[in-house]
Amino acid sequence: MNVQIIPLIIVIIYMLCMLLVGYLTNKLAIKDSTDYMLAGRRMGLFMVASSLSANNIGGGSTTGVAAKAFSGWGLSAAWYVLAAAVAMIPLAYFAPKIRKTMAVTIPEVVNRRFGNAAGTFTAVLNVVSLFCLTASQIMASGSVVSSLTGLPLNVCIILAGFVVIAYTTMGGMLADAITDVVQYLIIFLGLLISLPFVIHGAGGIAAISAALPPAELNFTKVGAMTILGLIFNYFCTFLSGPEMVSRFSASEDAKTAQKASILSAIMMALLAFIPTVIGLVALAENPGLDNGAGTTALMFATTKYAPSFITGAVAAAIVAATMSSADSNLLCASTIIIKDIYQKYINPDVEDKKIIFLTRASNITICVISMVIALFNISLVTLNLFAFALRSAGPFAAYGLGLSVKNATKNAGIISIIVGSVAVIFWQLQGSPFGILPIVFGSFLGIVAFFVTTWIERAMGKPAAPSPYLE
Numbered sequence: 001m002n003v004q005i006i007p008l009i010i011v012i013i014y015m016l017c018m019l020l021v022g023y024l025t026n027k028l029a030i031k032d033s034t035d036y037m038l039a040g041r042r043m044g045l046f047m048v049a050s051s052l053s054a055n056n057i058g059g060g061s062t063t064g065v066a067a068k069a070f071s072g073w074g075l076s077a078a079w080y081v082l083a084a085a086v087a088m089i090p091l092a093y094f095a096p097k098i099r100k101t102m103a104v105t106i107p108e109v110v111n112r113r114f115g116n117a118a119g120t121f122t123a124v125l126n127v128v129s130l131f132c133l134t135a136s137q138i139m140a141s142g143s144v145v146s147s148l149t150g151l152p153l154n155v156c157i158i159l160a161g162f163v164v165i166a167y168t169t170m171g172g173m174l175a176d177a178i179t180d181v182v183q184y185l186i187i188f189l190g191l192l193i194s195l196p197f198v199i200h201g202a203g204g205i206a207a208i209s210a211a212l213p214p215a216e217l218n219f220t221k222v223g224a225m226t227i228l229g230l231i232f233n234y235f236c237t238f239l240s241g242p243e244m245v246s247r248f249s250a251s252e253d254a255k256t257a258q259k260a261s262i263l264s265a266i267m268m269a270l271l272a273f274i275p276t277v278i279g280l281v282a283l284a285e286n287p288g289l290d291n292g293a294g295t296t297a298l299m300f301a302t303t304k305y306a307p308s309f310i311t312g313a314v315a316a317a318i319v320a321a322t323m324s325s326a327d328s329n330l331l332c333a334s335t336i337i338i339k340d341i342y343q344k345y346i347n348p349d350v351e352d353k354k355i356i357f358l359t360r361a362s363n364i365t366i367c368v369i370s371m372v373i374a375l376f377n378i379s380l381v382t383l384n385l386f387a388f389a390l391r392s393a394g395p396f397a398a399y400g401l402g403l404s405v406k407n408a409t410k411n412a413g414i415i416s417i418i419v420g421s422v423a424v425i426f427w428q429l430q431g432s433p434f435g436i437l438p439i440v441f442g443s444f445l446g447i448v449a450f451f452v453t454t455w456i457e458r459a460m461g462k463p464a465a466p467s468p469y470l471e
Helices: 005-028 033-041 045-056 063-100 106-114 116-149 153-201 205-211 224-239 242-249 254-271 273-285 297-305 308-346 352-375 381-393 396-404 410-429 438-459
Strands: none
Touching (some): 005 116, 005 153, 005 308, 033 153, 033 308, 033 352, 045 153, 045 242, 045 254, 045 308, 063 224, 063 242, 063 273, 063 297, 063 396, 106 116, 106 308, 106 410, 116 153, 116 242, 116 352, 116 381, 116 396, 116 410, 153 273, 153 297, 153 308, 205 273, 224 242, 224 381, 224 396, 224 438, 242 254, 242 308, 254 273, 273 297, 297 308, 308 352, 381 410, 381 438, 396 410, 410 438
């Protein structure tokens, strides 16, 4: 059993700190369901921005970006994160509107404006997607712990899942947000500190550049269409993503939500090139790594060239990146199940304290099921991409345009959800022709359906749908 002692100690300390945050938050700050689900709507600028950033920067934006840089994207792999940063800028227009709704979930807003069918359909799409995403992030966390300890992957998945269950279930959104601040700082500083060690160990920038084909240093190698597609993909995903919307809803006011979107864009852009460069170092040093796939490029380069305490910081950063996504997915799924399904259809008069209890019970149930899925070691990449696209493309127009198009009619919402969902399934089955991502295709047709339905129905004299805002 090959145990990396110092990195393992750092990761254990990190996990214990997450548990402590959950415990203290539960003891000191959770008074009602708003505190639990939305941190009492008191989150300040840096906390909201850090939480937005940490949720966007998962394993795909750290180990995944390094692997992309290694396996074909070269320097343009930075766009995988830069595109997300760019997408946050137009989101600043919607952030104050999201806060103004005073809603807890996306389905709640869709239901207000377009009716029960649209709201319930949106809730189901959200929950299915969040189940899949939680499972994959727990699996990713477990794989890092396994690589540090030599313990079986299944054991490490259970350990990682337990930590996510514990601090999310105890502290709710506030614990989630506090740990997101810590997680972003660990991700950014851990990778940043490792970078000079990796570059120096590989002989410096000049030696690295000389060992790489010139095409790998082309910042736009991946192509304009892919870059634009990524930006639109992220924008659609963010605007209709419950883990993102919940952060804006938890902001202390509308201005804070708007400023946090811009600050998050800056925070993500600062990170974009670090894993990209590390991936290129791995390519320069070992082109045959992982049979040419470079899936372990990030850990390979840092383990080879950085001191063990730096390797530990990077390992903690990767665990932080995956856990920051897992806890948010978990809490959002539970909130939607309790608020938009249980409270709506089963027990409308449920007491506030029972809402907290049921949401906690749902957290545990969802995470245990996700752990079981992860234990089967099923490849979740395709499933996640599909579920992610489905939950975003369907409700995108109904939620995003529903916030800003005053004269939209009630049927515009449900029709756009159906058209967007069918379109994304169709495009996925066609294999994404012309390089257009399913989420882009589905969202576009959903938008068209939204405006066409509104235009037809308004011409027929039908009234606008109710406001999404509490008057």
